[in-house]
Amino acid sequence: MAKKEVWQGNEALSESALRAGCRFFAGYPITPQTEITEYLAKRMPQLEGRVFLQGESELASINMVYGASAIGARAMTATSGQGLALMAEGLSQLSDAGVPAVVVDVMRAGPGNGGTESSQGDYSFVSGSLGHGGFKAFIFGPSTVQETADMVYDAFDIADKYRVVVAILIDGMLGHLIEAVELKPFRDMDSLPFRQWAEKNDPTGPKVHWCMGPNWEQHARDVAAMYESWSELAQVDEFMMDDAEYVVTAWGTCARCCKTAIRALRAEGYKVGMIRPKTIFPFPKQSFAALDEGKVKQIINFENAIPEQFLVDVKAALAEARKDIPIVSYTHGMGTCFTADEIEAKLREVVK
Template identity: 40%
Template sequence: MGDVKFMKGNEALSEAMIRAGCDAYFGYPITPQSEVLEYLAREATKRTGMVVLQAESEVSAINMIYGAAGCGKRVMTTSSSPGISLMQEGLSYIASAELPCLVANINRGGPGLGTIQPAQGDYFQSVKGGGHGDYHLVVLAPCSVQEMVDYVKLGFELADKYRTPVMILADGAIGQMMEKVELFPQMERVVTDYPWATTGRPAGKDRRYITSLHIQPEKMEEINHTLQAKYKVMQETEVRYQALHLDDAEYLMTGFGLAARICIKAMELGRAKGYKIGMIRPQTLFPFPTKIYAEVAPRIKGILDVEMNAGQMIEDVRLSVEGKTRVEFFGRMGGMIPSPDEILENFEKYFIKGS
């Protein structure tokens, strides 16, 4: 049993990073996640010797991550939407060079400079690739401060297991809210000995190099096949989701992160009115829990997908159900948060009043 504390999401994430034995953090301030760098600057180096560096930009931060990850170190950066956009080039390189690292996006309203209020408009960017080329990040979607902590540990494990960049896609509300959280005990910083890491050429052996450049198309295709095979394994073994009332559900509500959390309340309100509503909340957005949607679809009357965007995850839900059930959408954008009542109203509009 670790410590139980009352903490802000961003600070809990930072504390988890320190406790997970993270070797280095490179980041740049941006609302609503500036507490991460502040917390680490205050706490990390003196406690574990972890490197904490404020970079001159997100572009630079993600490339520092590339360098340090290439030395086999446990590394993380965080940012919010506009900053994450700046990191996309680096993430593409990191995915291609197969380097493990963890990135958290405390999603704010966009597009453009947008607003500092919470949103989920970065689903496509996070889940479908974001940068250039065929690649994926593993995307974890916390809906509570507790999951912010849990997913730091899980995120590092998945990053190391698959030599891949992992993203925690949270939003400004989860970053800023305070909740009770159970923290795992401090882990040792591990000195790794990966054969691919550039730590200085070992005596009598060939040098290592990390690159994403393969001019020969045959070789580049081979690299692509390697990546795709890895993603396939993830789709088979790393899917995580939360399901509620699937046994008696006639309808589903679905969403991720904060929107899902609000949906749970809306679901409860609906069930109190006699509607048999169940819930699926993907915890991994990539790999997406396709199978559970496909399994439930034939026996339900419809799904209401709720997101804090114009409808992004709904595309994956529709692909999963393959037309076997009706999928409707309700969303708020630009930093607005849906209320349980308006979610239920929309549910009734689509499925009860039969619009």
């Protein structure tokens, strides 16, 4: 095993993206994402065939990514909530045109200008629909720096394979965490999958990146079927679930804080476990379908968003599986995040 190196979340993500073959990045500075833009501005010129460009806005940046990807380059952008709102139009166009890209949202607090502190408040915005129209992104929700690096590495392959936008949803806390990670090696750029549809490689192919046409409705049906087929790609971390009577549901950094609290309760013999989705879409419904109503007494949801967003998916998964298990939910938001101590205290109230 290669020796682990110490990386900040944002920078590990950036370096891993380059190693995965990202050739084009356009972005606009915004806290807490800025380290990604700064790192790539410095790093990309050191590598052959890579282009970094600071756009005049997020609006321009996502469209630059669209152009670069449509012509065959693996491309990425990164932003935070406000920027993602501006990018919504472009992301919608990419998803309709079947042009892949990786988009990173380092979430910050609140709607409007909000605050720069960490939050999980873009969950619904990203997972609901990719901009207008209802098409979706494949969404990763990592909780450690290692997972962030690994997921962005895989994100480019998924984006290419399905011709979709892959979103990496992290928050300011994870973007700024520093942990030891093992980064994957540089991809051989010549070995990347052939993008037959890209302008450069297919001069005889369809000449217009534009799905509208006589078969547009069928195209949407195909896309919907593709989303269905993703259910087997869902990734989940089932933590201490084997005999769990109390099941915590959480994702991202909030979930890792739950782990500390769960360990503390486990040490005292309480049967607490956690379902932590690692992919937000596809959502790991299987884990909820597998819950034993006779055994699980209570589901306890924690998230750093007010009102709850993640909880909606949890409830939907339970409803779909016709599981009638009581749910209680706790939230923080607007820049305040759960600490392990608070979670532990809440869990104690539930299990006593």
